[in-house]
Amino acid sequence: MKLIKFTKKGIYCIPGKFYLDPWLPVDFAIISHGHADHARTGMKYYLCQTDSKAILKHRLGADIQIESLNYNEPKTVNGVQVSFHPAGHVIGSAQIRLQYKGFVVVFTGDYKVKNDHLTIPFEPIKCHEFITESTFGLPIYNWLSEDQLQQQMHDWVLKNQSHNRTSVFLGYSLGKAQRIMKLMEGVDKMYVHAAIHNLNKAIQGSGIPLPQTELLNYDFKKEDLQNKIIIMPPGLLGSKLLKKIPNAATAICSGWMQIRGNRRWQAVDAGFAVSDHADWNGLLSAVKASEAEKVYVTHGSQATFSKYLNEFGIPSAEVKTEYGSDEDDKEVVTEKKEAL
Amino acid sequence: MKHFSELISAIEITNKTNSKIDALVDYLKAAPEKDKLWIITLFTGKRPSRPVKTTLMRQWCMEITGYPEWLFLESYSSVGDLGETIALMLPDPTHKIEKPLNVWMEELIGLRPKSDAEKKIYVLNAWSGLEMQERLIFNKLIGGSFRIGVSKKTLVNALSKYSGIDANQLMHSIIGNWDINSISFEDLIQGEHINYDNSKPYPFCLAYTLEKELPELGNPEEWQVEYKWDGIRGQIVKRNGEIFIWSRGEELVTSQFPELVSAMETFEEDFVIDGEILALKDNTVLLFNDLQKRLNRKNVSKKMLEEIPVGFYVYDVLEWNGQDIRTQPMTYRREILETLLASQTLPNHILISEIITFNNWSELDAIRNQAREFNSEGLMLKQKNSPYHTGRKKGDWWKWKVDPLTIDAVMIYAQKGSGRRSSKYTDYTFAVKKDDGLVTVAKAYSGLTDVEITEISRFVNKNAIEKFGPVRTVKPELVFEIAFEGIALSNRHKSGVALRFPRILRWRRDKTVDQIDTIEQVKQLITNPT
Secondary structure, eight states: OOOEEEOSSSEEETTTTEEESOSSOOSEEEOSOSSTTTSOSOOSEEEEEHHHHHHHHHHHOTTSOEEEEOBTOOEEETTEEEEEEEOOSSTTOEEEEEEETTEEEEEOOSOOOSOOSSSOOOOOOOOSEEEEEETTOSTTOOOOOHHHHHHHHHHHHHHHHHTTOEEEEEOOTTTHHHHHHHHTTTTSOEEEOHHHHHHHHHHHHTTOOOOOOEEOOTTOOHHHHTTOEEEEOGGGTTOHHHHHSTTEEEEEESGGGGSHHHHHHSSOSEEEOOOSSOOHHHHHHHHHHHTOSEEEEEEESHHHHHHHHHHTTOOEEEOOOSSOSOHHHHHHHHHHHHHO | OHHHHHHHHHHHHOOOHHHHHHHHHHHHHHSOHHHHHHHHHHHTTOOOOOSSOHHHHHHHHHHHHOOOHHHHHHHHHHHOOHHHHHHHHSOOOSSOOOOOHHHHHHHHHHHTTSOHHHHHHHHHHHHTTSOHHHHHHHHHHHTOOOOSOOOHHHHHHHHHHHHOOOHHHHHHHHHSSOOTTTOOHHHHHHTTTOOGGGTOOOOOEEOEEOOSOGGGGOOGGGEEEEEEEOSEEEEEEEETTEEEEEETTSOBOGGGOHHHHHHHHTOOSOEEEEEEEEEEETTEEOOHHHHHTTTTOSSOOHHHHHHSOEEEEEEEEEEETTEEOTTSOHHHHHHHHHHHHHTSOOOTTEEEOOBOOOSSHHHHHHHHHHGGGGTEEEEEEEETTOOOOSEEOTTTEEEEEOOOEEEEEEEEEEEEOSGGGTTSEEEEEEEEEETTEEEEEEEEOOSOOHHHHHHHHHHHHHHBSOOSSSEEEBOTTOEEEEEESEEEEOSSSTTSEEEESOEEEEEOTTOOGGGSOBHHHHHTTOSSOO
């Protein structure tokens, strides 16, 4: 059964006549989540998960033609049954399940298997063909537990406070920022950059609760921020705004921070491996749980991961897509525009 | 280990020397006596020899994880560091080991004569009893270098801040002869085992780049002109039979240059002289690249001494028979220097810096441009009445370098760096046009900003042709201006030419691959084919 085809515009469902996260303009696009490399402008019609709707409108424009479905709520498009299932990546992120004449294909979009207590946890789905991301598809990427991570970041904030320093976390505005907010909830007062603040409002607008934060105004009083927690997009590293913050200690939050070379490359005071992607074992567990006959590996370490799966006895092939292999690289561009 | 591990984390994350110093001072305040001595030992490169081979560590890691070798190597090339790759791959710890640094070190020393089987039991137990970061430190203690940017000078500055003792004295103390088992930390830093009066250096007098037209310097007769050399500026201190060589970074480098020490031993007088340490073979100055091979080695082998012998070009004399003569005019100091060096037959590798004779300023430019032919960097212009200043002072000493040669070339290979640079593609290979294709002419890794490197890394990721291993072949698209100090015909290079000391001058975003130089154009730069 050939249900999907990898084309120049994106992943195409042949009988359904729609695309999954296309990167070129198409008539009908089904979107896994709101990140810029998956949800692009120019589609005539969008279909997404309910919690993503407000995010997509916020990022792509209020006038887009958009329809949404809840998780596990099926809809039939040209005879193909389409449903969204939690991917645990960011709020509203979904795996897209396609079923046609008993044949099932799942496209993960981006996902993480670990519960972050913020997004609805990843749901393993059985299928015939599994299209998985592989951003962190090397065995050197093994994330700490949420508790260990929280402890590390908490200790860092306390250490900063003992030196009268303000803790600034840098994380991209959709996903990472809310993750940091959740991890640092209750530690101290949190301020967020306008780009994050606006997204938070869009998320809260669709009825999802978020930890309490305040907008970081450009004319802030230094004494108000002293020793507090600030969250801003990574594009603002080295910005005037960051320089204005009194005694700032800066930390980048990204899965890439797992590697010393990456931590040291950036001129920051700390790096925490906070990721919204599955780590090595997370990817493997999702692949195994799918029980798929064939696994297609997209963006990231696709060559390595698919070679490993083949050796492991799981038929696999790598697929070239236009999805970003570097979350932060992608984000910097969009954040800079938003920061202006 | 926890404390030491935190120190390493704090040091490695920052590129600010002051933050590194603060982290070291915090550590010194709380560390046990014996651990402080080990810190000095480890950061001065006196680490004990490796007790466990890397091949064994690799093998054990693959055994534990069950990963195939290709996957291990793929991960290694992504991390850029073996000890870290292993630390990241191993499963979560099953128990907790907490021991101070000195106990770990003693155990590792004791491990060396043991059998591989015994070593394996010890290492595997440590791996399963340490957190990720501690595991990494443990692997580093076994043998690798930390590559965290703590020079002897940084360490000494931290010790100085902690103790209030003069940094140069501390430099002498930690370099001096001491044994970790028979000295206390306090005695070590107080310098009980040394006589600092014998080694105390003077601050170097430094020159600015010439920023005016020559005639503005006034009467040419008031200026002494010498060749400028690209080696290591050094100060040789000889007092009471002891000889010390200080580098410009105020590090003691005496043990790296035994042939200079033995030459100085032949003098009867005491003195402090300033000059340039150069690779010098058959009366020819070699390039800095060659000299570099001699630097920062624990032991200088006999083979090294023969392959790259070192010499000293003497510029100035600062102290003569116990007298500080730095405030005397340069002509006076030069006379003393000439007398001193004429007082006996000099070994071939100790030379006085030649004074260039010239009649008027206009002659000097031509002299400067010929400097490259014998590997000089250009000229030094010194006011004849000038004292030996402390540090950099404008007006009396000027450096006037030759302009580098340049070509436009396209990047064809990229490789990840190491240490801080291990996450980015920082080492590039460049090519110029040859017939219808391209030919490699140079490999260079310095000269770009972090922002440019990040951008180029992104380009490499998008345009790489192979997928495995450390080197990426990239689409020939990015054009760079490559500067170099010299060029010669060469049979060993496919292009037929060898560039000396190539580096990236700038990224030519305005040029496309059609506009790069051809190999014929490159060859035309050879003025003096040998």
